[in-house]
Amino acid sequence: MKEYKWATLGCGVIANQLAQAFAANGRKLYSVANRTHEKAVAFAEKYGIDKVYDQIDDVFSDDEVDIIYISTPHNTHISYLRKALRAGKHVLCEKSITLNAEELEEAVRLAEEHHVVLAEAMTIFHMPIYKELRSRMDAGEFGELRLLQMNFGSYKEYDMKNRFFNRNLAGGALLDIGVYALSFLRWFMSSKPDQILSQVKYAPTGVDEQASILLKNKEEEMATVILSLHAKQPKRGTISFDKAYIELFEYPRGEEAIITYTEDGHKEVISAGSTDRALEYEIADMEAAVAGEADRIHLDYTIDVMDMMTSIRKDWGMTYPEEEH
Known part of the structure; x- marks a missing residue:
C-alpha cells in the first residue's frame, strides 16, 4: 500500500x-x-x-x-x-x-x-474488541439482540469558560461524550433507532450538563443512555441478547469484554487489541479506505448518530450560536 x-x-x-x-x-x-x-x-x-x-x-x-x-x-x-x-x-x-x-x-x-x-x-468503529464482538454477534452466537444500556459520566469542575460547558465552543454532554454512547449503540443495533425520548439538565451556560435517553428501532431493540459532565459513572456498556449478555468497560477504547451466558451463567472473558493503540487502528482503517478497500470507516453509522443527536437537541430546543441565523 x-x-x-x-x-x-x-x-x-x-x-x-x-x-x-x-x-x-x-x-x-x-x-x-x-x-x-x-x-x-x-x-x-x-x-x-x-x-x-x-x-x-x-x-x-x-x-x-x-x-x-x-x-x-x-x-x-x-x-x-x-x-x-x-x-x-x-x-x-x-x-x-x-x-x-x-x-x-x-x-x-x-x-x-x-x-x-x-x-x-x-474509535469504537476501529478497535478490535468491537469488531470481534460484532463478528460473533452476526454469527448468531448470542441469539437475538434485546437491550443495550450505556453509562458515561465524567466529573468536570464547574468552570463555565472551558470547552465542556462553553456554548461558543459547542460544549455539552451530548456532543462530547454522548456521541460515543450513541456510536456504541449503533455499532450493535440492527438499524438506527426511530423512536427517541429524552430528558436534559442544563448547565448555567445553557449547554446540556446531563441527559437520559431512551431509544428503540424498528426491530424493537431498545436502549438507554445516561450522560453527565458533573457526575462520575463507570464507563460501561451492557449488550443483552436472549442467550447471553456482554459487559464492556472503559469504552470507547475498550480491549476486554465479559460474556455471561443465560443458560448456565458461565462467564467468558475475551480480549482483543490494545487501548494504547487506538489511533493506530484509526490510521490503518482510514488508509485502507483511501486505498479503495472494503468499508472500514462506517460513515453511514456516523450519519445515523448525527441524525439522532440533532433530533435530540431539536426536542430540547438547544442550539449553538452557529445555528442561530
Whole structure:
C-alpha cells in the first residue's frame, strides 16, 4: 500500500496521540497546521515533523498532503471540512464530526463531489474488541439482540469558560461524550433507532450538563443512555441478547469484554487489541479506505448518530450560536 502523507490540523491532545501512533510504526506526520503558529512549530520540533505552515489554511493548498486529520473544537469542523474536501483532501475528523446533521450532509456531498474519503475518528468503529464482538454477534452466537444500556459520566469542575460547558465552543454532554454512547449503540443495533425520548439538565451556560435517553428501532431493540459532565459513572456498556449478555468497560477504547451466558451463567472473558493503540487502528482503517478497500470507516453509522443527536437537541430546543441565523 502507498504510504500516505498526513497533515494534522490542530496541536491538542489528540494530535499528540496521532503523532505518537505514527512514531510507534516508524512513521511521522508530514506536516502540521495550527491557528497559533508558535504551537505548530513546537509540535513539529517535538515529533520531528518537517513542514509547518505559516497560515493554517496553507495546508489545503499543499499538493503533497493526502490526508488531513482535523482535531480542532467541533464548532470549527465544518469550515475546515469545506476547505479540505474542496481541495481534494481525504479527511479524518475528530468527533463530533459536525454540529448537526445539516452540516454533515453538506460535508458528505462535498466528499462525493470531489471523490475523497470523509470519516469521523470514532474509535469504537476501529478497535478490535468491537469488531470481534460484532463478528460473533452476526454469527448468531448470542441469539437475538434485546437491550443495550450505556453509562458515561465524567466529573468536570464547574468552570463555565472551558470547552465542556462553553456554548461558543459547542460544549455539552451530548456532543462530547454522548456521541460515543450513541456510536456504541449503533455499532450493535440492527438499524438506527426511530423512536427517541429524552430528558436534559442544563448547565448555567445553557449547554446540556446531563441527559437520559431512551431509544428503540424498528426491530424493537431498545436502549438507554445516561450522560453527565458533573457526575462520575463507570464507563460501561451492557449488550443483552436472549442467550447471553456482554459487559464492556472503559469504552470507547475498550480491549476486554465479559460474556455471561443465560443458560448456565458461565462467564467468558475475551480480549482483543490494545487501548494504547487506538489511533493506530484509526490510521490503518482510514488508509485502507483511501486505498479503495472494503468499508472500514462506517460513515453511514456516523450519519445515523448525527441524525439522532440533532433530533435530540431539536426536542430540547438547544442550539449553538452557529445555528442561530
